[in-house]
Amino acid sequence: MIVLEDVNKIFRLPHDRRYTLRQRFVSLTKKNTYEELYALRNINLKVNDGDFLGIIGKNGAGKSTLLKIIARVFEPNSGTVSVNGNIAPFLELGVGFQWELTVKDNTFFYGALLGMSQREIEQKYDWIIDFSGLERFVDAKLKNLSSGMQVRLGFSITVSVESPILLVDEVLAVGDIDFQQKCYNTFESFKKDGRTILFVSHDLGAIERFCDRVVLLENGQTKMEGSATDVLALYKSQ
Amino acid sequence: MTRSASPYTESCKKEILSGRKNYLFLTLVMAITDFKIKYDNSILGYLWSLLKPLLMFGTLYLVFSVFVRWEVENYRLYLLLGIILWNFLSEVTLNSMVLLEGKASILKKIYFPRWIIVIASSLTSLLTLLLNICVFFIFFIFSSARFQTSALFLIIYLAELYILVVGLALLLCSLYPKFRDIHHIWEVFVQLGFWATPIVYPISIVPAKYHTLIFLNPAARIIQGCRQALIGPGKEFLGLTNHIIILAVAVCLFAVGWAMFSKMSRSFAEEL
Numbered sequence: 001m002i003v004l005e006d007v008n009k010i011f012r013l014p015h016d017r018r019y020t021l022r023q024r025f026v027s028l029t030k031k032n033t034y035e036e037l038y039a040l041r042n043i044n045l046k047v048n049d050g051d052f053l054g055i056i057g058k059n060g061a062g063k064s065t066l067l068k069i070i071a072r073v074f075e076p077n078s079g080t081v082s083v084n085g086n087i088a089p090f091l092e093l094g095v096g097f098q099w100e101l102t103v104k105d106n107t108f109f110y111g112a113l114l115g116m117s118q119r120e121i122e123q124k125y126d127w128i129i130d131f132s133g134l135e136r137f138v139d140a141k142l143k144n145l146s147s148g149m150q151v152r153l154g155f156s157i158t159v160s161v162e163s164p165i166l167l168v169d170e171v172l173a174v175g176d177i178d179f180q181q182k183c184y185n186t187f188e189s190f191k192k193d194g195r196t197i198l199f200v201s202h203d204l205g206a207i208e209r210f211c212d213r214v215v216l217l218e219n220g221q222t223k224m225e226g227s228a229t230d231v232l233a234l235y236k237s238q
Numbered sequence: 239m240t241r242s243a244s245p246y247t248e249s250c251k252k253e254i255l256s257g258r259k260n261y262l263f264l265t266l267v268m269a270i271t272d273f274k275i276k277y278d279n280s281i282l283g284y285l286w287s288l289l290k291p292l293l294m295f296g297t298l299y300l301v302f303s304v305f306v307r308w309e310v311e312n313y314r315l316y317l318l319l320g321i322i323l324w325n326f327l328s329e330v331t332l333n334s335m336v337l338l339e340g341k342a343s344i345l346k347k348i349y350f351p352r353w354i355i356v357i358a359s360s361l362t363s364l365l366t367l368l369l370n371i372c373v374f375f376i377f378f379i380f381s382s383a384r385f386q387t388s389a390l391f392l393i394i395y396l397a398e399l400y401i402l403v404v405g406l407a408l409l410l411c412s413l414y415p416k417f418r419d420i421h422h423i424w425e426v427f428v429q430l431g432f433w434a435t436p437i438v439y440p441i442s443i444v445p446a447k448y449h450t451l452i453f454l455n456p457a458a459r460i461i462q463g464c465r466q467a468l469i470g471p472g473k474e475f476l477g478l479t480n481h482i483i484i485l486a487v488a489v490c491l492f493a494v495g496w497a498m499f500s501k502m503s504r505s506f507a508e509e510l
């Protein structure tokens with residue numbers, strides 16, 4: 001179960017970002033001006049176990065920030081977040097891929113990043129390689145693989161993580177029709193397994209197909225929360 | 239706006255912790271990955287990296303044993319040990335900042351305790367250090383030095399050095415995202431420290447009144463201790479007082495580094 005109470009996230013966007021001591025020293029007399037951007041404002045959200053929750057909204061509405069806060073990548077400025085259960089961050093495929101290393105080494109590295117233990121990865125290794133269709137390339141360096149192969153590897157490792165909660169951010173945007181189909185099939189099976197999924201997407205068809213509940217974000221605020229049909233109707237009418 | 243201690247409830251933290259006991263595994267995998275990339279996955283890659291300390295050793299040895307002559311017994315071992323240990327300090331502290339920046343794309347997408355990056359980078363360098371010490375022992379065998387039981391102190395000194403260096407690395411890394419040029423500044427400090435520490439020259443050439451100043455630096459104490467333990471002569475750095483001083487500084491630095499890092503790393507994903 002995931003519960004968010006009064007979560008606020010403010011990004012400070014300096015007009016002139018100072019990265020170094022030198023810059024700070026040189027501009028001592030100048031005031032450090034910045035814009036405050038409310039990425040999220042008073043977000044209250046409750047996701048029950050087994051929910052398939054869709055999150056939609058325009059660019060910059062705060063969808064990705066919301067997922068990152070749940071995944072603990074960002075800390076909210078105020079409010080509380082409570083998550084019961086392990087999270088598999090599905091925010092981007094192949095984060096942390098090491099191009100100079102082999103497919104096998106990358107499987108272990110990426111698996112470990114996603115929180116798997118050595119035993120788990122060893123157990124699932126054959127499945128991962130089989131699912132990504134890279135049997136012949138396990139000892140090839142990742143940089144020598146086509147981008148499609150890299151995506152397949154990333155996807156296969158990610159879906160092999162057995163965590164009750166999945167955060168999915170636009171992974172479907174990449175890949176061809178076959179790959180998308182594969183993704184959808186996997187999500188179907190996850191749904192059947194009763195895993196909790198938070199799904200951010202611009203693909204309204206997919207949202208309608210999978211989500212029991214949809215949250216519509218606008219400028220960092222919850223505009224509407226409800227069944228897929230109702231929320232999508234409002235979103236489309238805007 | 240001030241931040242609360244942590245917005246995440248206790249149960250949430252516990253869950254994440256208990257669910258992901260695999261931090262040790264992640265640290266090891268990250269260290270091995272860095273090591274493999276650094277040495278290009280080959281023994282030859284490692285041999286190549288050995289060239290750096292050895293070349294430095296060769297040059298300094300040439301200058302200071304042929305041109306300038308110190309009255310030091312086994313100067314070759316004396317110098318090599320100093321270089322290897324100082325190299326470890328400089329490598330861990332400087333590399334951890336580079337690796338932190340290199341891992342920015344991961345930090346922005348996946349949560350794991352940020353200290354894993356620093357510890358993993360220190361483990362990579364530790365492995366290099368141990369291999370370099372093997373090289374030292376090859377030199378040792380072909381020298382006139384004899385093995386003495388105090389050599390076992392080396393392990394304690396290395397442990398102390400490790401705590402000290404990781405403490406420094408944590409401190410530097412916690413500041414790095416806000417002050418990027420700290421990398422350059424620290425580089426200069428490491429260079430200064432190299433000459434302010436009796437690595438190349440024997441302590442006997444330094445006027446006695448400066449000794450207190452030089453041995454304020456715990457690294458100098460560790461290096462002298464390792465030398466006396468392995469090749470002698472002298473025993474003044476093998477005593478308990480020396481260990482207490484080193485440990486006091488190292489543990490303090492580590493505690494401060496850890497506290498700073500825990501605080502600052504909460505916003506790494508936004509600042510890097």
